[in-house]
Amino acid sequence: MANPMDRTAFRIAIVFGLGVMAAMTVSEAVTELSAIAREFHPDNRSLIGLVMSLPSLVVALGALLAGFAVDRIGDRRVLLAGAITAVIGDLCVIASPSLQLLLAARLLTGAGYVLIAVAAITILMRITSGKQRVMALALWSTSVPVSFILPFLTAGLAAQFGTWRAAFAAHAGLTAILLLLAIFSLPKTESLSLQTSRTSGLSAVLRTPWPYLLGLSFAANAFLLTGTIATLGPYLAGRYGVSELEVQRWNVLAMIANMVGCLLVGRLLNTGVPAHIIGLCGIVLSSGAAGLIFGAQIGTAGSIVASCMFTFGCGLLVGMWALVPRCAPSPSSMGATSGLVTQLTLIGVLLGAPLAFAAQSAPTSTPMLTLIVLGTLVCLAAGGPIWLRNQGAQPAGLPGASSPLGVK
Secondary structure, three states: OOHHHHHHHHHHHHHHHHHHHHHHHHHOOOHHHHHHHHHOOOOOOHHHHHHHHHHHHHHHHHHHHHHHHHHHOOHHHHHHHHHHHHHHHHHHHOOOOOOOHHHHHHHHHHHHHHHHHHHHHHHHHHHHOHHHHHHHHHHHHOHHHHHHHHHHHOOOOHHHOOOOOOHHHHHHHHHHHHHHHHHHHHHOOOHHOOOOOOHHHHHHHHHHHHHHHHOOOOHHHHHHHHHHHHHHHHHHHHHHHHHHHHHHHHHHHHHHHHHHHHHHHHHHHHHOHHHHHHHHHHHHHHHHHHHHHHOOOOHHHHHHHHHHHHHHHHHHHHHHHHHHHHHOHHOOOOOOHHHHHHHHHHHHHHHHHHHHHHHHHOOOOOOHHHHHHHHHHHHHHHHHHHHHHOOOOOOOOOOOOOOOOOOH
C-alpha cells in the first residue's frame, strides 16, 4: 500500500509540473520570436511581442474570474479544463497559417494558463497541511523562474527540427502527459456541498484588504524583477560592451538564484523565522543589488553577481506565496483569493519591461533608479502588514489552521 506522504508528494509534483507548463505558455515563445518574425514578416514588430505577452494579459484580466470558477465548480475540474485548453491552444498555434490566427491561438493558450495557475494553488492548499503546505506553496512560487530556465537551456533545439513549431509541440506533449497523470492521481474536490454561497465567498474576498496587499506586494516585486531581467542584456551591452547573448546565458544562473530564494522562504518559515525578517532581507538584497547595477560602475562581472543577488532577494519576496492562507477570509474563497493575488501580480509583470525600457531610454540613470525606489517602497508598504500579521491567521476549517501557518 502506498505511503500517504509519498502519494501527496507525487500529487504536489504533478500540480507543480502543470504550473510550470502554464507559466511556460509565456516563456516557450521567448526563444522562438525571431523565427516567428521571419516566417510571418509583420508590418508592426510589436505584434511579435504580443506572441509572448498575450497569455500574461489573459491572466492579468481573468484570474479573479478563474478563482470564482474554482470556488464554484471545484479546483480539480478547473485545473483539468485549463490543461486541456492549453494543449488545444498549442495545437492551434502549430497549425496557424497566419500571424493573426497565431495570436488568437495564444489567447486560447492564455485561458489555459489562468485556469491552471489559479486552480493549482487551491489544490496545493487542499491536499497539504502543516509544514508540507508551507514548502508546497514555496515550491509553487518557483514555477515562473523554472518556466524561463527550461526554454533558455533548450534554446536552439527547435531549430534542429527545422521549425519553431517544434517548441510548441513539445510543450503540448509535456502538458498532455501531466494532464493524464493528474486525471488519475489528483483527488476530487471535497466539501463543495458545504459551501453555502460561492458568490458570498467572492464578495468576502473583494471586501478583505489582505489579498489586495499581498497581491500588490507581489506586483511591485514582479515589476522590478521583469523590468530588470528584460533590460539587463541591452543595458550591460550598451554600458560595458558585453554580448547580449552572454548576459542571457548568465540570466539562467540568476533565475536559479531566484528559485533558491523562493524555496528558502518555506524552509525558514518552517524553522520559525518571522515572515517580516525574511521580507526585510528580500527588500534590502533586491533594492541594494538593483541600485548597484543601474547606479554604480561595477563592471560586467560585478553586474552579473549583483543580478544574482537581486533575483535571490526577489525570491525571498515572491516566496511569500506561503502566506496566502493568511489572506483568505474563508476556505470556500481560496480560489477567489489566489485568483485576485495572481491577477494583481501579473499586472506588475506586464508593466515591468515597458516602463523599464522607457526609463533606460533617458540620458541618465535617474528614471530607472526612481522606478527601483518606488517599486521597493510599494512592495514594503503592501507586504509589511501581511508579514507582521498574526501567524496563526488562517480561515477556519482549512487543514492545519490551528497553528502558525499551519505548522504542526
